[in-house]
Amino acid sequence: MLTGSHQNLLRARERHQHARVTYVELFFDLVFVFAVTQLSHTLLEHFTPLGMLQVALLYLAVWWAWINTSWVTNWLEPQYSAVRLMLFVLMLTGLLMSTSIPKAFEARGLAFALGFAATQAVRDLFMLWALRRHNAANFRNFQRIFTWHAVAIAFWIGGGLAEPPMRLALWLLALAIDTAGPSLFFWVPGLGRSTIADWDVEGGHMAERCALFVIIALGESVLITGATFAGHDWTLATVAAFAQAFVGSVAMWWIYFNVGAERASDMIAHADDPGRLARLVYTYMHLPIIAGIIVCAVADELVLAHPAGHSDTRLVIAAVGGPALYLVGNALFKRTIYGFLPLSHHVGLALLLVLAFATPYLPPLAVGTLATTILVVVAAWETHAQPGRPRRGQAKA
Numbered sequence: 001m002l003t004g005s006h007q008n009l010l011r012a013r014e015r016h017q018h019a020r021v022t023y024v025e026l027f028f029d030l031v032f033v034f035a036v037t038q039l040s041h042t043l044l045e046h047f048t049p050l051g052m053l054q055v056a057l058l059y060l061a062v063w064w065a066w067i068n069t070s071w072v073t074n075w076l077e078p079q080y081s082a083v084r085l086m087l088f089v090l091m092l093t094g095l096l097m098s099t100s101i102p103k104a105f106e107a108r109g110l111a112f113a114l115g116f117a118a119t120q121a122v123r124d125l126f127m128l129w130a131l132r133r134h135n136a137a138n139f140r141n142f143q144r145i146f147t148w149h150a151v152a153i154a155f156w157i158g159g160g161l162a163e164p165p166m167r168l169a170l171w172l173l174a175l176a177i178d179t180a181g182p183s184l185f186f187w188v189p190g191l192g193r194s195t196i197a198d199w200d201v202e203g204g205h206m207a208e209r210c211a212l213f214v215i216i217a218l219g220e221s222v223l224i225t226g227a228t229f230a231g232h233d234w235t236l237a238t239v240a241a242f243a244q245a246f247v248g249s250v251a252m253w254w255i256y257f258n259v260g261a262e263r264a265s266d267m268i269a270h271a272d273d274p275g276r277l278a279r280l281v282y283t284y285m286h287l288p289i290i291a292g293i294i295v296c297a298v299a300d301e302l303v304l305a306h307p308a309g310h311s312d313t314r315l316v317i318a319a320v321g322g323p324a325l326y327l328v329g330n331a332l333f334k335r336t337i338y339g340f341l342p343l344s345h346h347v348g349l350a351l352l353l354v355l356a357f358a359t360p361y362l363p364p365l366a367v368g369t370l371a372t373t374i375l376v377v378v379a380a381w382e383t384h385a386q387p388g389r390p391r392r393g394q395a396k397a
Contacts, residue, residue: 004132011077011202019205021212022078028069028087029216031094035062036220036290038101040297045102047298047314054105057171058112059291062101064178065094065119067283070209072123074201075138076130086126093118105164113160113171117153124149141198144186152177182279199275203268210282211261217290221249221297228304237307241365244372245300251375252293252326258383260334267337277336285333292326299368307365319367320356323375324349344381348374 011019039062043055069090076083096115100108124146131139152174159170187193229242268277299318311319331345351374359367 004128004134005082005130006133007080007082008134009076009080009083009130010134011075013202019074019202021205021208022073024078024084024087025073025209026212028073028091028094029066029212031091031098032062032066032213033216033220035094035098035101036217036294037224038098040220040224040294040301042102043294044298044301047317052317054168056291057168057175058101058104059294060175060179060287061112061116061171062097063287063290065097065116066213067210067286068120069123070206070213071199071201071278071283072127074205074209075127082130086122089122090119093122105167109162109164109167110157110160113156117156120149120153121146137198140191141186141194144188144191144194145181147188147191148177148181148186182283196273196275196279199278201274201278203271203274203277204265206274206278206282207261207265207268210286211257211265213286214256214261214289214293217293218249218253221252221293221300222246224297225249225300225304228301232304237365238304241300241304241307241368244365244369245304248296248300248323248368248372248375251372251379252296254379255326255330255375255382256289258379260330260337263337264333281333281336285329285336288325288329289333290329292322292324292329295322295325298322299371303364303368307368308363311359311362311364311367315364315367316356316359319364319371320352320359323371324352326375327352327378342382342385344378344385347381348378351377 013019039055039059042058043052046052046055069087073083073087078084078087093115097112097119098115100112100115103109104112124142127142128139128146131142155170155174155177159167159174162170185193185195225242225245229238229245232238264281268274268281271277295318299315299322302315302318327345327348331341331349334345335341352371355367355370355374358370362370
């Protein structure tokens with residue numbers, strides 16, 4: 001660590017060249033398929049105001065563990081054995097995090113905290129070792145990043161050792177530190193702050209990594225729907241609930257991938273400041289997109305469980321809140337691409353608001369079907385509208 005790696009482990013890149021996502025990165029992502037599944041199951045079992053807050057906190061920790069690693073593999077060359085071994089270690093620490101999620105606020109709080117802390121520390125220390133001899137500016141950048149993460153780690157571990165009420169407070173503080181760091185450019189007394197130039201990422205690779213995480217979340221939704229459907233009697237109502245859940249997943253895929261994902265990839269790949277877009281669009285704006293998919297998966301389970309029953313508060317929150325989160329995230333994402341908020345998303349959010357007031361008077365299957373119909377309308381509208389390609393420099397921060 002003191003001398004740094006003699007071998008240059010950084011990716012060889014050319015300006016505006018799209019580095020491919022490697023197999024070992026895809027293998028690493030498998031841990032987070034499990035993490036997303038754990039989050040949706042935990043939310044379903046603890047669907048109270050406190051439970052939703054706790055799951056939101058755990059979700060953000062999982063996101064930071066994944067997105068920070070995606071930034072690192074944007075700079076490192078995963079074909080080198082040392083980088084692969086680092087990713088395998090992070091898979092193990094990530095698996096410890098994921099298995100601890102259901103009882104993170106019970107008996108396994110310390111296990112979750114240690115898994116997250118180890119993920120952050122191992123990744124940052126490896127980068128310091130890899131960069132010391134080969135990229136002085138990024139080495140200083142990771143000195144600042146590690147300082148912020150080290151402070152947060154103290155609160156994560158402290159929370160893991162504390163009783164649940166104090167655990168929540170300490171973890172919220174730790175999460176605030178982790179979340180604020182990139183927006184404040186990891187300013188550290190004596191070390192200054194990082195700059196956009198320090199975050200010179202390969203834009204196409206970052207866009208593809210985040211698109212793959214959307215696929216992970218959608219895939220988890222499909223798996224949960226299939227598993228839940230398989231465990232129920234196949235009546236007309238459950239078959240209809242299964243069909244609307246599948247169509248909803250397709251509509252969410254269409255909303256993100258049909259227009260937005262490819263154009264965002266093209267924009268960041270040709271941007272003069274890809275680090276700014278990577279921080280804004282992919283580090284922050286994807287948070288509500290993934291959260292929306294997770295909540296929609298919970299709504300699908302609730303509808304499948306009692307398609308003809310009573311629509312309670314949980315169903316209102318899940319069936320309306322999930323699509324709303326997803327549309328808000330996509331609207332902000334596409335505003336950066338198009339330079340304006342898509343009208344289709346505005347209309348979709350307005351229709352969801354109307355549905356929220358009507359939900360108590362409708363059975364779960366009707367609520368789920370109407371929410372899915374709204375997503376289909378948004379997808380079809382945007383496909384028909386086909387906004388023109390953005391002009392370079394049109395992105396707004």
